[in-house]
Amino acid sequence: MSEHEDHSAAKRQQIVSGAELVFTECGYEGASMSRIAAQAGVSKGTLYxxxxxxxxxxxxxxxxxxxxxxxxxxxxVAEEDDPAAALAAIALRMLEMTLSPDNLALYRMVVSEAQTFPELATVFWNSGPCRAIAYMTDWIRRQVAAGRLATDNPSFAAEQFLALCQTRVAMQCRLQLIPKASDAEIEQVVGGAVRVFLAAYGVDPLASHGSSR
Amino acid sequence: MSEHEDHSAAKRQQIVSGAELVFTECGYEGASMSRIAAQAGVSKGTLYxxxxxxxxxxxxxxxxxxxxxxxxxxxxVAEEDDPAAALAAIALRMLEMTLSPDNLALYRMVVSEAQTFPELATVFWNSGPCRAIAYMTDWIRRQVAAGRLATDNPSFAAEQFLALCQTRVAMQCRLQLIPKASDAEIEQVVGGAVRVFLAAYGVDPLASHGSSR
Amino acid sequence: MSEHEDHSAAKRQQIVSGAELVFTECGYEGASMSRIAAQAGVSKGTLYxxxxxxxxxxxxxxxxxxxxxxxxxxxxVAEEDDPAAALAAIALRMLEMTLSPDNLALYRMVVSEAQTFPELATVFWNSGPCRAIAYMTDWIRRQVAAGRLATDNPSFAAEQFLALCQTRVAMQCRLQLIPKASDAEIEQVVGGAVRVFLAAYGVDPLASHGSSR
Amino acid sequence: MSEHEDHSAAKRQQIVSGAELVFTECGYEGASMSRIAAQAGVSKGTLYxxxxxxxxxxxxxxxxxxxxxxxxxxxxVAEEDDPAAALAAIALRMLEMTLSPDNLALYRMVVSEAQTFPELATVFWNSGPCRAIAYMTDWIRRQVAAGRLATDNPSFAAEQFLALCQTRVAMQCRLQLIPKASDAEIEQVVGGAVRVFLAAYGVDPLASHGSSR
DNA sequence: AATGAATGAGAGTTCATTCAT
DNA sequence: GATGAATGAACTCTCATTCAT
Incomplete structure (x- = not known):
């Protein structure tokens, strides 16, 4: 390690950072190695x-x-005692991640190059959605054990909740139909997801009927 | 009009059909005008x-x-009397559309070129998801009027249902992580979406409790 | 054929002619497509x-x-009656061919790319040396039948004569050690080849002793 | 001198030895300085x-x-008393050298770069063919003095003999038309060269007629 | 209206050479 | 003296676009 590897790693990172800007702006095909080199502040040869x-x-x-x-x-994510509050916190977190500009750009690139780089789609999936599902599944299992939720398929319930979180805003942001989701919209989506989820899987009738519509 | 325009329109369609094959196979960047011309059976000059x-x-x-x-x-979509059956039919229809190879390819292209061609994202949105929402909203409104569903925001409920339909399979297909969703998976997603939706918005307790989870 | 093919063939020839100049001057590796395009008076794209x-x-x-x-x-090659005169004519012809600047350049290229383009070495061989051997073999066979030469392996004798023709000048020209063989040198080589060949394969003692060494 | 220069000379040789492998395998253009450095076990900087x-x-x-x-x-080369045996030994030796893979590779390189590096062609010529001619000339002179051969131009006769040795196999090997000359072929070429040479320049009629064709 | 030959800018990539360490 | 990271010019090849026919 030490100097050589540090130096090497630093330069790699410098290049990757330059590449990030260009890939994010232009996509994989649209990004040229020349431009990446310029953006990273190195010569084209150094890239290679x-x-x-x-x-x-x-x-x-x-x-x-x-x-x-x-x-x-x-x-x-804070471990709240109240399932509704915990779900809302998780949903908010999920949406922030999903809708961040960087992740939207990454999603677009991974989707468009899914045929060319299938392994990158897997990397993307494993690093984000897959872990979210695992986390949610685990959380639901604990709630079921604690008698606060009821389902015999926690993993599927987890995926449903995450799907509900994508109501309305996710695809519109991915398609760039709206530049950014408003806080009000996010709140509505989060609230709606929690309500529907608890109506289906909650054991406490008060939880889902509390805020009747 | 008539002959000229007909002829013209026919040729346009011939070219667009050729383009469809090539764009669908290669994506926007990967498609070359030469190949589109060859596929459409016209010369490159005619394209222009x-x-x-x-x-x-x-x-x-x-x-x-x-x-x-x-x-x-x-x-x-058959107009069933039973909301559960009707929802299942709608969900199935939605998923078939969403997961058809052609539409997946179109989705990938529109997403990847969203920055370059924002207007196409709008076209795509309006032609598919937007109309699905409108249709669902309308259907829900009628169910509410008939006393079979209860919600004060039919449009949002519609979007939630459509989001639920994308549980599990949609992103994985878009990312090409799985080549095709199995019938069993589709059934599970559809059944799950209907159950959760009715638990939240159904008025007949039997509907949602009938098929326990 | 007609216009299209004529046009096409003419342009191909125009390009090949441009390529000839550049390849001959720079060799295969040294020749750049840009330069060939310029030399041929077409754009780089047209080359392709x-x-x-x-x-x-x-x-x-x-x-x-x-x-x-x-x-x-x-x-x-005139069909002389006198074997010595005929051999001299053939030898002269051979040397002219072998030592022409164009053929030397071609030989150098084919030799240097023999590993990369083995089929071109075969083309070169078949078009020149191989045909020379066949011609000579045929000629010798006729002389043997006429009782003017004696050998039971005409093809090998032919190859020996052609090898003798390359005495002194061939390798030096191929290596560019001398810019051009002088007429005197050529005469000496030709005369020497004829003399040695007839000493070995001639039947008329006068033929080989006539011009004493 | 001594240590510095020895050290220096040793390193030079180390580099040249590495270069030999790469040049021989890839040719001049195909060899990269990086690969030569790696093969020689030194850094690229050291090369320079x-x-x-x-x-x-x-x-x-x-x-x-x-x-x-x-x-x-x-x-x-053993100094045989019998001219025929001595010539055969010399011819065999010559062919071994000419057809050795290393020398073929060197020949190809020198020929292909003859225009770019004319001085190297001279080096090659002087180190091999030229010395072979000198050696042969000397040998012939001694045979003439001993009354075993007859010629008034020993140097030209020498060149003719060496040309005869290249019958059939030399060009084919240089062009890589055949991977390797067989022993039988070599024997035939050597035998044929000796026979023809002695028919032309031998004084003992028995020598050339002994093995009649 | 239809053609397709021609274009030329720009793509990804290689490599001999330099120079700060 | 030895290093190898950095360079940048040059390479082969592609392709959207134009225009004379």
């Missing part, structure tokens, strides 16, 4: 000293982005 | 006689595809 | 409309050159 | 500390190769 080629660099970028962006998503 | 350029042709393709593919989606 | 790539163009050039340069080599 | 550049290194390689490979060619 550090990465085998454009596709390799793209793979590094996706993995880097996936790892960095999604690392701390679920670590900070 | 009928369309300003690649991006214009792409726009025509997306609109054509959106219109043709999504035209008959909701026309054939 | 007519030839799949550099290697294909090179193959066309070699075959064209081989065909054109060597076509008429042996057609005009 | 010892040699001005690729062309200089190539020149050193050619000279080294020429010197080393051809050094001992004629030292071990």
């Amino acid at each position: 000293n550090y990465f085998d080629g454009k596709s390799t660099l793209f793979a590094w970028f996706v993995e880097d982005k996936a790892r960095r962006n999604l690392d701390s998503i679920f670590q900070t | 006689n009928y369309f300003d350029g690649k991006s214009t042709l792409f726009a025509w393709f997306v609109e054509d595809k959106a219109r043709r593919n999504l035209d008959s989606i909701f026309q054939t | 409309n007519y030839f799949d790539g550099k290697s294909t163009l090179f193959a066309w050039f070699v075959e064209d050159k081989a065909r054109r340069n060597l076509d008429s080599i042996f057609q005009t | 500390n010892y040699f001005d550049g690729k062309s200089t290194l190539f020149a050193w390689f050619v000279e080294d190769k020429a010197r080393r490979n051809l050094d001992s060619i004629f030292q071990t």
Whole structure:
């Protein structure tokens, strides 16, 4: 390690950071190695000293982005006692992640290159959605054990909740139909997801009937 | 009009049809005008006689595809008396559409070019998801009027139902993580969406409790 | 045929002619497609409309050159009655061909790319040396039948005569050690080849002793 | 001198040896300085500390190769009393040298770069063919003095003999038309060269008629 | 109206060479 | 003296677009 590897790693990161900007702006096909080199502040030749080629660099970028962006998503979700409050917190967190500009750009790229780089789709999936499902499943299981939720398929229920969180805003943001979801919209989506989910899986009738519509 | 325009319109359609095959197989960037010309059985020059350029042709393709593919989606949904059966029929229909290879390819293209062609994202949205929401909203309104569902925001409820339909399979298909959703999976998603939706918005307790979870 | 093919063939020839100049001057590796395009008076893109790539163009050039340069080599060799005179005429012809600047350049290229383009080496061989051997073999056979030469292996004798023709000058010219063989040198080589050959294979003692060494 | 220069000379040789492998395998253009450095076990920078550049290194390689490979060619040729046996031994030796893979590769390189590096062609010529001619000339002179051969131009006769040795196999090997000459072929070429040479220049009629054709 | 030959800018990639360490 | 990271010019090849026929 030490100097050599540090230096090497630093330069790699510098290049990946430059690549991030260009890929995010132009997409995989639209990004040119020349532009990435310029953005990273290195020569084109240096790009090829550090990465085998454009596709390799793209793979590094996706993995880097996936790892960095999604690392701390679920670590900070407070463990509330009230299922409704906990669900709302989780949903909010999910939406923030899903709708962040960086992740939207990443999603678009991964989707558009899914045929060319199937392994990157897997990386993306594992780093985000898959972990969200695992986290939710675990949380639901604990609630079921505590008698606060009822379902015999926690993993499917988890996926349903996450699907509900994508009501209205997710696809519109992915398609860039709206530049950014408003707080009011997010609140509505989160509230709606929690209500519907608890109506289906909650054991306490008060929880779902409390705020009747 | 008549002969000239007919002829003209026929040729345009011939070109767009050729473009469809190539765009669907290669994506926007990957499709070359040469290959589209060959596929359409015309010369490259003719392409430019009928369309300003690649991006214009792409726009025509997306609109054509959106219109043709999504035209008959909701026309054939039987109007069942039982809300659960009706919802299941609608959900199945939705999923068939969403997961058809052609529509997945179109979705990927529209998403990946959302930054470059924002107007195409709108076309796509209006031709599919937007109309699905409108249809669902309308249907829910009628059910509410008939006393079979209860909600004060039919449009939002509609969007939630459609979001529930995308549980599990939609993103995985879009990312090409799985080649095709199995019938069993589809059934599970559809059944789950109907159950959760009716638990939240159904008025007849039997409807939602009938098939216990 | 007619206009299209004529036009096409003419342009191909125009390009091959441009390629010939550049390949001959720079060799295969040293020749750049840009320079060939400029030399041929067409754009780089046009090169690729007519030839799949550099290697294909090179193959066309070699075959064209081989065909054109060597076509008429042996057609005009006079059929002398005197074996010594006939051999001298053939030898002279052979040397002219072997030592012509164009053929030397072609030889150098074919030799240097023999590993990369083995089929071109075969083309070169078949178009020149191989035909020379066949011609000589045939001629010797007729002389043997006429009782003017004696050998039971005409083909090997032919190859020996052609080898003798390459005494002194051939390798030096191939290596560019001398810019051009002088007439005196050529005469000496030709005379020497004839003398040695007839000493070995002539039946008339006068023929080989006539011009004493 | 001594330590510094020894050290320096050793490193130079180490580099040249690495270069030999790569040049022989890839040719001049195909060899990259990176690969030569790796093969020689030094850094790219060191290459340039010892040699001005690729062309200089190539020149050193050619000279080294020429010197080393051809050094001992004629030292071990037994001095037979019988001219026919001696000629056969010499011819065999010549062919072994000419057709050895290393020398073929060197020949191809020198020929292909003859325009770019004319001085290397001279080096190659002087180290091999030229010395072979000198050796043969000397030998013939001694045979003439001993009354075993007759010619008034020993040098030209020598060149003729060496040309005869290249019958059939030499060009085919240079063009890689055949991977390797068989022993039978070599024997035939050697035998044929000796026979023809002695028919022309031998004084003992028995020598050339002994093995009649 | 239809053609397709021609274009040329720009893509990804390689590599001999330099120079700060 | 040795290193190898950095360079940038040059490479082959592609393709959207134009225009004379």
